[in-house]
Amino acid sequence: MNHGAPTLELFGLTFNLGNVLMITVASVIVFLIAVLSTRKLAVKPTGMQNFMEWVIDFVRNIINSNMDWNTGGRFLILGTTLIMYIFVSNMLGLPFSVTYNGDLWWKSPTADPVIALTLAVMIVVLTNFYGIKMRGLKGYGKNFVAPMPFLFPLKIIEEFANTLTLGLRLFGNIYAGEILLSLLAGSLATGFWGHIVAFAPTMVWQAFSIFIGAIQAFIFTMLTMVYMAHKVSEDH
Numbered sequence: 291m292n293h294g295a296p297t298l299e300l301f302g303l304t305f306n307l308g309n310v311l312m313i314t315v316a317s318v319i320v321f322l323i324a325v326l327s328t329r330k331l332a333v334k335p336t337g338m339q340n341f342m343e344w345v346i347d348f349v350r351n352i353i354n355s356n357m358d359w360n361t362g363g364r365f366l367i368l369g370t371t372l373i374m375y376i377f378v379s380n381m382l383g384l385p386f387s388v389t390y391n392g393d394l395w396w397k398s399p400t401a402d403p404v405i406a407l408t409l410a411v412m413i414v415v416l417t418n419f420y421g422i423k424m425r426g427l428k429g430y431g432k433n434f435v436a437p438m439p440f441l442f443p444l445k446i447i448e449e450f451a452n453t454l455t456l457g458l459r460l461f462g463n464i465y466a467g468e469i470l471l472s473l474l475a476g477s478l479a480t481g482f483w484g485h486i487v488a489f490a491p492t493m494v495w496q497a498f499s500i501f502i503g504a505i506q507a508f509i510f511t512m513l514t515m516v517y518m519a520h521k522v523s524e525d526h
Contacts, residue, residue, distance in 0.1 A: 296393040312399040316379045323374065346370055352512055357519040365518060373511040376400060376460070380503030383468050384496060401465040403458070410457030413514050414449060421521030433521060456513055463506050467499040
């Protein structure tokens with residue numbers, strides 16, 4: 291069943307209120323995780339602090355695998371925020387979805403192409419910004435003419451391709467997962483035998499979707515650091 295999107299017209303712009311709600315919820319959850327895991331720091335970490343340190347170490351390894359730490363260390367907070375925000379966003383629509391008056395209010399925000407592509411655009415713009423900031427216009431420009439000047443048009447196309455693939459990969463995986471879950475949930479509502487037949491596949495797909503959500507958060511963060519390394523590192 292297709293559901294509409296709750297919208298609001300303001301200053302000539304149309305806002306998807308469902309997306310606004312889910313972006314806000316994901317941001318608040320990530321903020322609370324960060325606050326709760328760092329409010330009582332201890333030499334021997336336990337609980338939430340231990341989890342946060344594990345995430346930071348994981349992101350640090352991603353950065354180190356792509357660039358020198360002296361160059362990439364400044365992106366640790368960016369990478370940590372990305373992987374946590376995207377993972378939380380991917381998880382929000384898994385337990386359930388909420389519709390009201392035919393409008394879909396609760397879902398994974400990354401299951402919307404607008405949000406996924408906006409994240410991708412932000413990352414590509416940010417990589418170019420840091421490329422100019424850290425290497426200067428001359429050093430930054432070398433990326434588009436190396437190793438041969440005639441590759442310049444292909445490098446421009448590559449920027450657009452990176453944006454599309456980064457965003458659409460995230461959107462496609464999360465959206466497909468939610469569609470299948472909605473179909474299985476529909477089977478659960480078809481009576482006793484529908485419950486029996488659909489329950490096990492629903493649970494299995496829920497677990498698999500958690501795995502996919504985690505992998506997509508990792509891939510998005512990894513590719514962010516790959517693109518960043520291409521812009522800011524001399525050896526790329």
